Amino acid sequence: MSLGLTALELARIQFAFTVSFHIIFPATSIGLACFLAMLEWKWLRTQNPIYKDLFKYWIKIFAVAFAMGVVSGVVMAYQFGTNWSEFSRIAGSVTGPLLTYEVMSAFFLEAGFLGIMLFGWGRVGPKAHFFATLMVAIGTCISMFWILSSNSWMQTPQGFSIENGIIVPTDWWAIVFNPSFPYRFAHMAAAAFLVSSLLVVGTAAWHLIKGRRDELVKKSFSMGLWMVLVTSCLQVVIGDNHGLNTLEHQPAKLAAIEGHWETNRDHGMPLLLFALPNMETESNDLEIGIPNLGSLILTHSVDGEVKGLKDFAAEDRPNALIVFWSFRIMVGLGMLMVLLSLTALWLRKKGVLYESSWFHRFALIMGPTGYIALLAGWVTTEVGRQPWVVYGVIRTKDGLSHTVTADQVGLSLIIFVLVYTVVFGAGIYYMLRLIKLGPAFSTPLDAVQDTGPGHFKTPLRPLSAVEESIETTDPSAQNSKEKPHD
Numbered sequence: 001m002s003l004g005l006t007a008l009e010l011a012r013i014q015f016a017f018t019v020s021f022h023i024i025f026p027a028t029s030i031g032l033a034c035f036l037a038m039l040e041w042k043w044l045r046t047q048n049p050i051y052k053d054l055f056k057y058w059i060k061i062f063a064v065a066f067a068m069g070v071v072s073g074v075v076m077a078y079q080f081g082t083n084w085s086e087f088s089r090i091a092g093s094v095t096g097p098l099l100t101y102e103v104m105s106a107f108f109l110e111a112g113f114l115g116i117m118l119f120g121w122g123r124v125g126p127k128a129h130f131f132a133t134l135m136v137a138i139g140t141c142i143s144m145f146w147i148l149s150s151n152s153w154m155q156t157p158q159g160f161s162i163e164n165g166i167i168v169p170t171d172w173w174a175i176v177f178n179p180s181f182p183y184r185f186a187h188m189a190a191a192a193f194l195v196s197s198l199l200v201v202g203t204a205a206w207h208l209i210k211g212r213r214d215e216l217v218k219k220s221f222s223m224g225l226w227m228v229l230v231t232s233c234l235q236v237v238i239g240d241n242h243g244l245n246t247l248e249h250q251p252a253k254l255a256a257i258e259g260h261w262e263t264n265r266d267h268g269m270p271l272l273l274f275a276l277p278n279m280e281t282e283s284n285d286l287e288i289g290i291p292n293l294g295s296l297i298l299t300h301s302v303d304g305e306v307k308g309l310k311d312f313a314a315e316d317r318p319n320a321l322i323v324f325w326s327f328r329i330m331v332g333l334g335m336l337m338v339l340l341s342l343t344a345l346w347l348r349k350k351g352v353l354y355e356s357s358w359f360h361r362f363a364l365i366m367g368p369t370g371y372i373a374l375l376a377g378w379v380t381t382e383v384g385r386q387p388w389v390v391y392g393v394i395r396t397k398d399g400l401s402h403t404v405t406a407d408q409v410g411l412s413l414i415i416f417v418l419v420y421t422v423v424f425g426a427g428i429y430y431m432l433r434l435i436k437l438g439p440a441f442s443t444p445l446d447a448v449q450d451t452g453p454g455h456f457k458t459p460l461r462p463l464s465a466v467e468e469s470i471e472t473t474d475p476s477a478q479n480s481k482e483k484p485h486d
Contacts, residue, residue, distance in 0.1 A: 008400050010409040011083040014416060016382070018076045021420055023378060024195075024371050025069030030144055031196020032062040033137040035227075036117075040130045049441075050215050057216075057439035058200070061431055063118060066110075068427045072420075083409060087389055087399030091167045094160060094175055095150050102146035110139035141189070148188055152181040154390050155381070156249045167393070179249050183242040184381075190235040191377065193227060194337060195370035199435075200224035201340075202367020207438045208360045216439040218354050221363075225353075229341035235334060240297070247298055247306070250391060253384035255309045256320040257327045258294055259284055263308040268292030268301075277320035282310060318386045326379040333373040340366050 005013070036055055043051035077099070080088045088096070116124060116132035124132070159174030160167050169175055204221035247254045255261075259275040261283055270289035278285050295304040309317050340363065347353040385391055389399040 005406065005410070007404055007406040007409050008397055010406055010413055011079075011400055011404070012396070014083065014409060014413045015076070015079055017413070017416060017420070018072065018079065019378070020375055021424055022069065022072035022076050023374065025065045025072060026140070026143070027192040027195045027371075027374055028065040028199065029062055029069055030140040030189075030192040031194075032058060032065065032199075033133075033140045034193065035196055035200065035223075036062060037130075037133050037137040038223075040133050044126060044130055050219055053216055053441055054220060054439055059118065061199075061434055064427060064431050064434070066114070068424060072424065075416075082412075083401055083404055084389075084399050085401040087394065090165065090394055090399070091154075091390055094153060094167055094169055097169075098146055098150040098153070098176070102143055102150075106139045106143035106146065109142065110136050113139070144188060144192070145185060148185045149176050149178070149181055151381075152184045153178045155184070155385055156180040157390050157393055162393075167390075180242075180245055183238065183245045186238045187235070187242050187377075190231045190238055191370070191374050193231045194235065195374055197224045197227035197231065198337070198367055198370040201228060201363050203435045203438065205360045205363035205367065206435070208354065209357065209364060212438070213354060214441075216441065220439065221354070225341060225344040225363075228337055229345065232334065232337040232341055236338065239331075239334070243298065250384070251307045252309065252312045252316060253318055253323065254298075255307055255312075256318045256323040256384055257380065258298075258306070259287065259320060259324045260294070260306060261308045261310050263305060263311055264295065264303075265305055266303075268296070268303045269294035269298070269306045271297065272324075275324060277324050279317070279320060315387065318384045323380055323384045326376045326383065330373045330376040330380060333369045333376070336366065336369065337373075 036059055039051045039055040039058070042048070043055065080095075113132040113135040116129060117136050120129050120132060153175055156179040158178050159169065159171035161170050162168070200220050201224035204217050204224060207217045208221065243254070243257075246257075256277075258269070259272045259277045260269060261277075268291060270291050271293035272284070272287050272289040275287040275289070276285040277283075292302045295306060296302050298304065298306055309320060343359060343362070344353060347356055347359060353359075387395050387397070389396045
């Protein structure tokens with residue numbers, strides 16, 4: 001079952017596979033939780049039932065994403081004890097407490113208020129329900145805080161000493177707020193908001209293409225596009241500062257991102273738009289770039305010096321081909337997001353935002369790009385850190401469990417692929433069906449009536465918040481009885 005690969009290679013593939021599945025769900029729930037808090041706040045302030053109906057719709061998709069995020073996160077964590085026990089033994093005194101803080105602060109906060117948020121309509125007052133929604137939104141952000149702190153420490157470690165081969169914390173403030181943490185936290189937060197806002201925009205675009213022009217669809221489209229405008233433009237600024245931080249603290253990663261082999265000591269570094277980095281020949285087989293622009297962006301000088309990959313030992317270099325292209329996928333999609341939002345701004349000014357079918361198709365295509373850019377960004381981050389699991393301190397190969405074999409990891413990887421395909425494939429299909437149904441006008445959510453024994457049942461699980469039969473409901477018929485709202 002080794003598939004011709006070593007235990008180290010298979011363990012890395014397995015972790016990459018599970019974390020790639022996992023990250024899309026927390027990113028969705030982080031953004032949607034904040035979106036739901038905004039919708040409920042708008043409803044409390046204006047009493048416009050449009051916001052309430054949108055809340056009722058998007059909380060179903062949030063519930064599915066949240067449930068799958070929890071399950072995939074628990075499964076992923078077990079690998080620290082199975083495949084990566086040496087990493088846990090050496091660095092567990094730092095990463096263990098950080099993950100514990102995440103559970104004790106964020107997860108307990110989310111769990112404490114999630115039930116009220118999902119099932120509290122008509123059982124608690126409107127302000128109490130909004131408070132619960134706000135706590136869940138804050139909890140998702142706190143969770144992101146601790147996870148990003150742990151990951152950032154692995155990228156730019158500080159605040160520790162090594163005693164008998166074990167990492168010992170000496171300054172928790174330095175560990176939590178390590179040099180790359182502020183940039184990574186801001187970058188991930190903006191990415192999560194982009195993921196969810198593009199999901200909202202793509203969903204609304206689908207229904208606009210299908211001919212719906214009611215206020216539910218138009219309001220979703222409008223609010224989502226405003227969020228894309230703010231976060232995509234903000235992400236450009238954050239990303240630039242993050243790049244400068246990477247140049248300072250992880251120069252080998254930065255050189256791989258830029259496909260930069262030779263240190264430019266007497267001339268400016270070009271910004272390569274296209275290249276095929278070759279790790280064997282230590283050069284680019286083909287490259288197209290803009291002279292001096294790389295130096296200008298990274299050093300703010302047209303002839304600023306940037307270290308090349310050849311300044312680092314061959315065994316300390318990340319795979320430049322993977323990192324170069326994953327970074328450009330992320331940045332390229334980010335530029336398309338900016339283009340989407342600016343085009344929407346222009347169409348708003350002309351008053352044809354909801355009638356431009358070509359733009360609706362563009363928005364629909366852009367719907368899933370938030371997830372693609374998110375995954376490409378994480379590939380850049382994690383592959384760019386190699387060959388270190390804790391940058392400059394522990395090599396990835398030294399974090400692997402001594403007793404695990406290639407056959408064992410290969411078998412578990414195959415099982416993971418099969419189970420994830422079925423379980424999370426079904427979950428994603430479920431979300432897509434809900435998206436296809438779209439938001440619908442409804443009776444007030446707090447008008448919960450018990451008309452007899454067995455008529456009303458309180459759901460016991462997050463997924464139970466989704467009430468519709470997604471197999472039999474006709475999306476076109478669902479809104480046939482729409483009623484206008486003021």
